[in-house]
Amino acid sequence: MEKNIEFLYKYLNNTSPTGFEKSGQQIWLDYLRPHVDEWFSDTYGTAVGVINPQAKYKVVIEAHADEISWFVNYITDDGYIYVRRNGGSDYQIAPSKRVDFHTRKGLVKGVFGWPAVHVRHDEKDLKPTSKNIFIDVGCSSKDEVEALGIHPGTVVTFDDELIELNGRYWSGRALDNRIGGYMIAEATRRLKEQGVKLPFGLYVVNAVQEEVGLRGAQMIAQRIKPDVAIVTDVCHDTNSPLYNKVVSGNQKAGLGPVLTYGPAVHNNLLDMIIENAQRAEIPFQRASASRATGTDTDAFAYSNEGVASALISLPLKYMHTTVEMVHKEDVENVIKLMMEFLQHLPEGHDFRYFK
CATH class of the missing domain: 2.40.30.40 (Peptidase M42, domain 2)
Structure with missing residues (x-):
């Protein structure tokens, strides 16, 4: 088994309840540490790997580590x-x-x-x-x-563990959102192994306590004070039975990452992500959020004096059950999209609407 898949199973099968994320964070850090320059954690256990810690311009890629x-x-x-x-x-x-x-x-x-x-x-x-x-x-x-x-x-x-279905899907408990922790760690590993040199500081954040109100992201955003934040979380696959597309939109596993429009999502940043996806021919879907995204995007966007933030979601079947399902190709495309964005983000880019 390849090391990244071995990590995925170990990390997903471990338990990491909200407020008790310690063991999962240790697994995640053990995998990430060889691919970053330094790391730190805060009082409540949010873990952060950093590339180019000396850089003034700071970019966050983030997921949350806790499970219901x-x-x-x-x-x-x-x-x-x-x-x-x-x-x-x-x-x-x-x-x-x-x-x-x-x-x-x-x-x-x-x-x-x-x-x-x-x-x-x-x-x-x-x-x-x-x-x-x-x-x-x-x-x-x-x-x-x-x-x-x-x-x-x-x-x-x-008591449930990760399984593979039909060679296309992973299914199990807590893919919301430790699959996100896998994706940001994997993007970081690939950047490092491909010798990519980033002109800014990259902060790879695995936040705690999202499931009870975005608490970990709120705390770490105040500490890092980033210029840009790309959050990845899961969203509903609304094409399986009993979902209402009129209410929840039309997103389907296997058709690519979902990019969300909403007040917390910075339009200039979202446009840049879409441009990167189109240039690299990475498939994506679109969704809208009413008032709030309900993800750590909101915590970063409204922190400090405002942080340009965007959300890249992974379509998920059967959220908050023990049989959550994601499509392997979507996982791969989220990783590719984050990498594509990071490699094409100009140093010190100013996302303000008025300059």
Whole structure:
């Protein structure tokens, strides 16, 4: 297996819940460090690799490192565990899923239980909600659960790993957005190995806590104070069943990266990205955002005195489930588009509308 694919599987299969990203960040840094001049991290764990740290003009390429998860909220006297969301976890998909509790004693296995269909007489009144989903770890009392190291605040993740489908797709949990961390690291590696000399400082940022409000990006933007920020995240593939294209637009996995229009996206920067895509014959799609993109783009754009920011999205099927899917060609084209942009960005380019 090639080293980049080995890294992809190791990184995606590792757990990195919001607020507990440490182990994933270590894997990411171990892969990135040979390809940058220096690196640093901040208080909450956002990791940054830097090329040309002495340069005054600073360019960021960014993804977020955290995944949705659960927190233990309440343990019943007979050993059942109730949880609350850490990020946008979906109650509907929880029943029958296997989970891992991350305790100081190590991983503890559990399952989201659910009554059999035979006894659900009134389907309307029995749907998964925050009030009725529960986890069973094979204990018959609260004391037994606590003896395993489980307590309120223990973080819980789904037990699923990355797989390949039909040679075209990767599928698994947490592609939102550790696939982004893979893409920015891979773009950096290729630039280094191809001997590309950038005339500016490149800051490769893997931010924490995006899933609870773009928190990591807000913190690191204030520290770096970049001139330009290119954020990569996932967006919805709206061509699979049950999506409404009138509401969510028309994006499809396999047709290329998605470039978003919106107030936080700087039009001059977006135009430059599109020009690079067209020149290099990289396919792309377009989308629009109402008010905010909902990604770390917003955090960078409105930081400091304003940062020229843009979003390159990867079409994703089944967001916030354990079977998220991305097309391999889209992953490759996001990497190519970022590299193309970085190699053609003039040193000190002024993106202001009025000069």
